[in-house]
Amino acid sequence: MKITIVGSGYVGLVAGACFAEVGNNVTMLDSDKEKIRSLESGIIPIYEPGLEELIKKNKKLEQILFTTDKKLAYENAEIIFIAVGTPMGEDGSADLSYVISAATDIAKYISGYTIIVNKSTVPVGSAKKVREIIEQNLINKNATFDCISNPEFLKEGVALKDFMSPDRVVLGGNSKKALDVMKGLYSSFILKNDRIITMSAESAEMTKYASNAMLATKISFINEISQICEKVGANINDVRLGIGSDSRIGYSFIYPGCGYGGSCFPKDIRALQKTAKNEGVEVKILNAIEEVNRYQKNILSLKIQKHFGLNLEDKTFCLWGLSFKPETDDIREATSINVITFLLQNKAKVNAYDPKAMPNMKRLFPQINYFENKYEAAKNANALVVITEWKEFRNPDFDRIGESVSVIFDGRNIYKDMDLSKFDYYFIGGEIKSK
Ligand SMILES: NC(=O)c1ccc[n+]([C@@H]2O[C@H](COP(=O)([O-])OP(=O)(O)OC[C@H]3O[C@@H](n4cnc5c(N)ncnc54)[C@H](O)[C@@H]3O)[C@@H](O)[C@H]2O)c1
Incomplete structure (x- = not known):
């Protein structure tokens, strides 16, 4: 099928790559010219295991293309997925401005029959809103369309597996014609149809x-x-x-x-x-x-304060893990931000290492020290703070860390079964003093 995905972020890129992988012709649209330029030149702007290989393979097969050209993306698409961001608005509600702007654009270009699928996470009533916007702004009066709500449940870090083999696919809408097409589209990923759950758009949004x-x-x-x-x-x-x-x-x-x-x-x-x-x-x-x-996001800071007090001027902290979870470079709302802020406020020196998230964190905190190796980051540090449980942190050489580090703050309890008797060890739910 001819599929267009609006929004080439964490969700859009994964969905696009997976739909292309099973033979669909996918057009990825994004308003960010720089992002599209880098995708066109083979640079994937996010880290998600396996994504780069999948996109490169399907780009070579000409099953996925990247563009900022709305006419090209929308005019002949059979299905258009809206996968733009819905960030938190000032009052806490979901900011729908990107969804509204995408819907307004879609209305200008669609021709024939098009299924508009909302994959972004949006409040109940948004599918109705998108339908109204398209109806009001439709230019080609021969164009017809249906709106479907199809929330995404993938987990960053294992997103390809989640998309290719979902626990369930939720489809919300009342057009049998559109729902049948969507069931056909997802049948590539679901051999048993009982993992497709259909309901009203409102229920899908709420789900x-x-x-x-x-x-x-x-x-x-x-x-x-x-x-x-x-x-x-x-x-x-x-x-x-x-x-x-x-x-x-x-x-x-x-x-x-x-x-x-x-x-x-x-x-x-x-x-x-x-x-x-x-x-x-x-x-x-x-x-x-x-x-x-x-x-809880301040609990490591409280434990650090308990151990060292609030004068951290002559102390160096080594942070392992900056992303909000392992296997992603995503730092949005990550606990590392709380810890770094606390340490800097109290004048500590911060050394950081993360396998993938350092470029993103450097933009937010250019003033801390970044290392290409976890042991280099720990060198001369007084304390180790583990914030994200990347695999490479799970069983380190504690002798190499122990040259200067005397205390470990384990934010994910990954060292709960290890002999850390020569360190003071703080974990979530307790602490053990060194022998
Ligand atoms: N990230 C996840 O793990 C995840 C999982 C499930 C659902 N979701 C939901 O999916 C949606 C997208 O999330 P994300 O993390 O992929 O966001 P993202 O910020 O990574 O990507 C959104 C992309 O949309 C583009 N964009 C915005 N407005 C546009 C427009 N009018 N036309 C073209 N492109 C436009 C942006 O430039 C950006 O590249 C959100 O609603 C989110 O809540 C995210």
Whole structure:
């Protein structure tokens, strides 16, 4: 099929590459000329495992092309996916300006019958809004279209696998014709059709928010339990195993940690709170998720303060991991930002290492020291702070770190089973002093 994807970011690029991989003709449109230039020249502007290879392969086969030309992208497309950003607006609601602008453009160029699919995470009612915008701005009066809501559930870091083999595909809309085409499109990724769930556009939009809110709830729940464990002398790592083994609960998303970040959970929880407020619904759980996470993102700073006090002028901190999670270069709302801000405010020297996220962090904090190697970053540091659980941090040579480092702050409890007796060891839910 001829597919156009508006927005060549984390979601758009993954969706485009996967649709091209199974034989569709994909046109990637973006308003960012620099981004399109670099994609055209083979430079992929984000890090996502496997994405570069997939895009290069399909570009060679001429199954994916990159453009800023709206007419070229929209005029003959059979399906147009809107995958632009929906960042947090000033009042916490989702900023729909990019979606509205894409819809307005689409209306100017479509011809024939086109399916417009909203893949961006948008509040309930947005599919209706997109339909109205297109109707109002339609130039070619012979053009007809249907709107479908198709929220995306991929996880950065394993996005290709998630897209190619999704747990489910949610399709929202009431046009049988459009839903049938969409089911056909996704059949390449789903051999059993029972993983396609169809519903109203409103329910599909709500499903995405409810799903992220549920996941964030699990994270904030275990983090709150870890705070109690710390006070009462229980071991949160054992408690996690104890509760996760209950099949009704499960192990996923109950790892204690230094708070969630990323481009989705923080803004989506806020947007859902705002929707509820607008509708007069009091949301105690949603408010608590956010509140617990705000505290948790400062927990490493509180532990550092407990150990060193607030005069950090002669101290050097080595930070391992800057991205909001492993296997991505995405630093949006990452806890590392809170930690760096705290350390700089208290005049500490900051050495940082991350396998992929340093270029992004350099733009935000040019004043800290970046290293190409985790051990180089730890050299001469007083403390090691682990913020992101990249695989290469999981079993390091502690002798090499221990030359200067005397204390480890483990924001992801990855060293819980290691012999760290020569360090003071702070983890989420407790601390162990060196012997
Ligand atoms: N990143 C994720 O893991 C993830 C997962 C699921 C859903 N989502 C949702 O998907 C949407 C996109 O997220 P993302 O992380 O890919 O965003 P992103 O910021 O990485 O990419 C968005 C892209 O859209 C482009 N753009 C904006 N307006 C445009 C327009 N009018 N025409 C053409 N291009 C335009 C921007 O230049 C940018 O390249 C958001 O609503 C997000 O909440 C994201």
